[in-house]
Amino acid sequence: EVQLVESGGGLVQPGGSLRLSCAASGFTFSSYWMSWVRQAPGKGLEWVANIKQDGSEKYYVDSVKGRFTISRDNAKNSVYLQMNSLRAEDTAMYYCARDQSSLLYRYFDNWGQGTLVTVSS
Amino acid sequence: SYEVTQPPSVSVSPGQTARITCSGDALPKQYAHWYQQKPGQAPVLVIYKDSERPSGIPERFSGSGSGTTVTLTISGVQAEDEADYYCQSADSSGTYHVFGGGTKLTVL
Numbered sequence: 683e684v685q686l687v688e689s690g691g692g693l694v695q696p697g698g699s700l701r702l703s704c705a706a707s708g709f710t711f712s713s714y715w716m717s718w719v720r721q722a723p724g725k726g727l728e729w730v731a732n733i734k735q736d737g738s739e740k741y742y743v744d745s746v747k748g749r750f751t752i753s754r755d756n757a758k759n760s761v762y763l764q765m766n767s768l769r770a771e772d773t774a775m776y777y778c779a780r781d782q783s784s785l786l787y788r789y790f791d792n793w794g795q796g797t798l799v800t801v802s803s
Numbered sequence: 804s805y806e807v808t809q810p811p812s813v814s815v816s817p818g819q820t821a822r823i824t825c826s827g828d829a830l831p832k833q834y835a836h837w838y839q840q841k842p843g844q845a846p847v848l849v850i851y852k853d854s855e856r857p858s859g860i861p862e863r864f865s866g867s868g869s870g871t872t873v874t875l876t877i878s879g880v881q882a883e884d885e886a887d888y889y890c891q892s893a894d895s896s897g898t899y900h901v902f903g904g905g906t907k908l909t910v911l
Binding site for chain 2: 743795
C-alpha cells in the first residue's frame with residue numbers, strides 16, 4: 683500500500699523559514715516524480731513544485747520561485763520542501779503527492795494527509 | 804499563466820446524472836484528470852487521462868473530452884458523492900501542473 687506521510691508544518695512568522703518532509707513507503711520511490719500541492723483555507727488546490735526521479739529536474743509555480751526549494755533523498759525515500767521568506771499568503775495545508783509524469787500527461791495518483799503551515803505574527 | 808476553468812457549483816438530485824465541465828486551451832493537447840475532495844480529507848484521483856478510472860473508483864464515475872472541454876460524469880449520483888471536484892491538467896509545454904478552481908457538487 684502506498685503511504686505518504688508529511689511532517690514539519692507549524693506556525694511561523696512572516697519572513698521565516700520552514701522545512702517540510704514527506705516519507706514515502708509501499709512503492710519504489712526512486713522511480714517516481716514527486717510533487718507538493720497546497721490548499722489555502724477554504725480555497726482550491728495549487729500545485730507548488732515537483733522533482734524528477736533523480737533530482738535532475740525541478741519545477742515551481744511562479745509565486746514560490748526563488749523562495750522554495752524542493753529536494754529528495756532516494757536512500758531515505760523522502761522528499762522535502764524548504765520554504766524561505768514565508769508570507770501570509772503561503773498559509774495552507776501542504777500535501778505531498780506521487781506524481782505520474784510523462785511527456786503527454788501529469789497527474790497525482792496518491793496523496794498524503796497534509797501538514798498545515800500557518801504564517802502569522 | 805495557463806488556466807483551466809470549472810463552474811463553481813453543480814446541484815443534482817440523488818439518482819440523477821451530474822456533469823462537471825472543465826475548459827482550457829491546452830486540453831486538446833494535454834490529458835485532463837479529476838480529483839474528489841471531501842471536507843477535511845486529502846484529494847482522491849477519480850479519473851485520469853481524460854477517461855481512465857483508477858481501481859476502487861465506482862463505475863458511475865466517467866470522463867470524456869472534446870476539443871477544449873472535458874467532462875466528469877457521475878451517473879446515478881449518491882449522497883456520498885457530495886464533495887468538491889477538481890480538474891487538473893498541464894500547460895501546453897507539458898511542464899507545469901494546473902488545477903481548475905474546483906466545483907462543489909451538492910446532492911439535493
